[in-house]
Amino acid sequence: MRSRLYWIQTPQRQEDIMAERTALVVVSHHRPDSLTAHVGDVVAARLKEAGYAVDLLDLRAEGFDPRMTTADQPDWDDREKIYSAEARAHMARVLAADVIVPVFPVYWNSLPALLKGWIDRVWNYGFAYGRSKPRLAGKRMLWLGLAGAPDGDDFAAWMKETLDRVLRAGISFYTGITEAAVEVLFDAEGEPQIVDDEGNLTKGEALTGPERTAHYERMDRQAEEHLEKFLGL
Numbered sequence: 001m002r003s004r005l006y007w008i009q010t011p012q013r014q015e016d017i018m019a020e021r022t023a024l025v026v027v028s029h030h031r032p033d034s035l036t037a038h039v040g041d042v043v044a045a046r047l048k049e050a051g052y053a054v055d056l057l058d059l060r061a062e063g064f065d066p067r068m069t070t071a072d073q074p075d076w077d078d079r080e081k082i083y084s085a086e087a088r089a090h091m092a093r094v095l096a097a098d099v100i101v102p103v104f105p106v107y108w109n110s111l112p113a114l115l116k117g118w119i120d121r122v123w124n125y126g127f128a129y130g131r132s133k134p135r136l137a138g139k140r141m142l143w144l145g146l147a148g149a150p151d152g153d154d155f156a157a158w159m160k161e162t163l164d165r166v167l168r169a170g171i172s173f174y175t176g177i178t179e180a181a182v183e184v185l186f187d188a189e190g191e192p193q194i195v196d197d198e199g200n201l202t203k204g205e206a207l208t209g210p211e212r213t214a215h216y217e218r219m220d221r222q223a224e225e226h227l228e229k230f231l232g233l
């Protein structure tokens, strides 16, 4: 006779519980050797270390086309519209994720076109918004931008506030994401840049050699710290 103890579950090990969580890291840069791509790898590694199963979505490497298409244009009369196979495959990856971390260069105080197009085509009507019970509820999202501007001046504060409104409030909150934040890695190019009161940009010499390596290591550490703070690691 089969032991009646068979249904008593053994307590799950902490690692098993952690492994069930998935993180989608969305890297958006046209160059594989960019600092952005590097920071994406750092973020993915830190998430793996924390026990997440990581889905690294490199939009450039996967050939994602950010241009809107008729197939992926919302139909306001049909929230059950079947979007393109490509968009639906991306939707499945978003749905599978507990945590979503887009890593991108800040372009014009906003997203680069590649990432903007991913939001436009994938975070679509009927999927990401337009339902009384948001499908993305329960998820967490950390937007991690890299910016050329140095931290600490009024312009940097204004940029961060702008990104926060558009990305956290305008996209994450609007789509029912439970918890979201925007963090910026300033001074990403390792070159002193100053925008004066008239809006003119002046920049100094780019860092090289060990100085550059140290600068990039500081960037890595900052990215990890933002992640740790957001996820409570």
Ligand SMILES: Cc1cc2nc3c(=O)[nH]c(=O)nc-3n(C[C@H](O)[C@H](O)[C@H](O)COP(=O)(O)O)c2cc1C
Binding pocket: 029, 034, 035, 036, 037, 104, 105, 106, 107, 108, 109, 110, 146, 147, 148, 149, 159, 188, 189
């Ligand atoms: C088209 C374009 C627009 C940019 N706009 C901004 C901006 O609004 N604010 C800022 O601080 N940096 C801006 N930058 C600088 C980038 O944020 C910076 O070069 C990038 O984050 C460096 O990372 P990467 O080496 O991975 O490209 C811009 C760069 C480009 C090419």
